[in-house]
Amino acid sequence: MYISKKISEIEHSPIRKFNRYALEAERRGVKVYRLNIGQPDVKTPGCFMEAIRSCSSDIIAYSESGGDTLLQDAMIDYFRRYDVSLTRDDIIITAGGSEALSMAFSCILDTGDNVVIAEPFYTNYRTFIAAAGGEISPITTTAETGYSYADVSLIESAINEMTRAIVCTNPGNPTGKTLSLADMELIGDIAIKHDLWLLADEVYREFTYDGSEAISFGSLERIQDRLIITDSVSKRFSACGARIGALISKNPGFMNCAMKLAQGRLSCPTLEQAGSAALYRLPASYFDTMRQEYEKRRDAGYRELSRIPGIVCSKPNGSFYIMAKLPVHDVEDFLMFLLRDFEDRGETVMFSPAKGFYMTPGLGEDEIRIACVLNAHDLERGAELIRLGLEQYLPRHSR
Numbered sequence: 001m002y003i004s005k006k007i008s009e010i011e012h013s014p015i016r017k018f019n020r021y022a023l024e025a026e027r028r029g030v031k032v033y034r035l036n037i038g039q040p041d042v043k044t045p046g047c048f049m050e051a052i053r054s055c056s057s058d059i060i061a062y063s064e065s066g067g068d069t070l071l072q073d074a075m076i077d078y079f080r081r082y083d084v085s086l087t088r089d090d091i092i093i094t095a096g097g098s099e100a101l102s103m104a105f106s107c108i109l110d111t112g113d114n115v116v117i118a119e120p121f122y123t124n125y126r127t128f129i130a131a132a133g134g135e136i137s138p139i140t141t142t143a144e145t146g147y148s149y150a151d152v153s154l155i156e157s158a159i160n161e162m163t164r165a166i167v168c169t170n171p172g173n174p175t176g177k178t179l180s181l182a183d184m185e186l187i188g189d190i191a192i193k194h195d196l197w198l199l200a201d202e203v204y205r206e207f208t209y210d211g212s213e214a215i216s217f218g219s220l221e222r223i224q225d226r227l228i229i230t231d232s233v234s235k236r237f238s239a240c241g242a243r244i245g246a247l248i249s250k251n252p253g254f255m256n257c258a259m260k261l262a263q264g265r266l267s268c269p270t271l272e273q274a275g276s277a278a279l280y281r282l283p284a285s286y287f288d289t290m291r292q293e294y295e296k297r298r299d300a301g302y303r304e305l306s307r308i309p310g311i312v313c314s315k316p317n318g319s320f321y322i323m324a325k326l327p328v329h330d331v332e333d334f335l336m337f338l339l340r341d342f343e344d345r346g347e348t349v350m351f352s353p354a355k356g357f358y359m360t361p362g363l364g365e366d367e368i369r370i371a372c373v374l375n376a377h378d379l380e381r382g383a384e385l386i387r388l389g390l391e392q393y394l395p396r397h398s399r
């Protein structure tokens with residue numbers, strides 16, 4: 001049977017495709033430190049389940065396609081902390097940030113259009129963009145320059161007549177790069193100059209370290225008519241399975257178009273919206289605790305990775321990932337070795353190979369991303385296992 005070219009040409013997620021080898025290792029009794037996926041081990045705040053338990057309806061009915069007003073109102077109050085002023089009309093509740101991204105790309109792209117994104121980027125953008133018929137025009141960034149891309153000539157060199165948007169993941173996944181206010185203003189001005197959408201994926205908003213601030217693109221007044229924000233409870237509240245996010249924009253034409261997609265899929269899960277409303281009402285102190293915890297993890301992971309001879313790694317100032325260049329030819333082959341042929345005291349480790357985070361062929365083959373989703377002690381052990389694995393792998397596979 002015929003399968004559409006646009007979907008068959010998409011690769012499986014590099015974050016998930018090695019999962020079956022991890023499961024096989026676990027079946028052999030090997031403990032696998034899973035540093036491949038952004039699924040934190042932090043407890044979801046209890047208010048989520050409490051809010052769900054206090055729902056008393058006899059029928060789990062559809063909610064409004066744009067979302068439950070309880071949740072929209074909680075988000076409106078939450079966003080005020082970041083000088084972002086929203087109304088219910090500016091928010092469509094979605095099934096995670098993923099559905100928000102998918103809807104956004106579908107609304108702004110026609111076949112052959114492109115969006116400008118700094119690479120390495122969150123690999124699933126490829127899927128959403130390809131499904132919308134679009135392409136990625138990448139801006140290549142490197143660890144050596146701290147993955148910076150807020151530069152006029154760099155960004156403009158990726159823009160062409162088919163470009164419809166600049167996409168900023170802030171703080172970044174997989175780079176951990178956090179934009180300063182000046183960076184954001186510069187990117188906003190480029191979007192204005194070239195009449196482009198600015199899609200700000202802010203699902204890691206509060207995960208900022210070393211004094212860098214959590215700033216939303218939503219606070220920049222002059223880009224409001226072209227700004228689309230995607231948001232999610234997944235990482236911020238460690239509630240990945242709730243599958244609740246939001247598509248936010250003050251552009252009525254865009255929201256009108258997105259609402260057609262929202263109505264087409266009827267609504268988001270009703271109970272999870274009730275739970276998420278309670279999450280968005282958590283006090284600011286919750287984020288301070290989370291920030292401290294993840295900063296501790298980042299420090300532990302970075303410290304241990306830095307002990308690996310020949311590694312190239314820059315300390316991220318946001319999100320909860322660390323990119324690292326290893327002294328190997330092909331990190332996918334090294335990962336297979338770790339999962340099939342290696343163990344240290346009955347333990348091994350899993351990370352994400354970074355090739356899928358790049359558009360430019362040949363880039364990322366010697367790079368990995370680790371997710372700081374385990375406590376500092378386990379993260380250290382995971383990074384140690386990478387080092388121990390390399391000690392066995394390298395003599396057999398010299399560069």
Ligand SMILES: Cc1ncc(COP(=O)(O)O)c(C=O)c1O
Pocket residue numbers: 038095096097098099122169173201203231232233234240244245
């Ligand atoms: C940058 C970024 N955006 C969006 C998502 C989607 O997350 P969810 O659909 O769970 O909200 C992720 C998940 O890892 C992400 O890293």
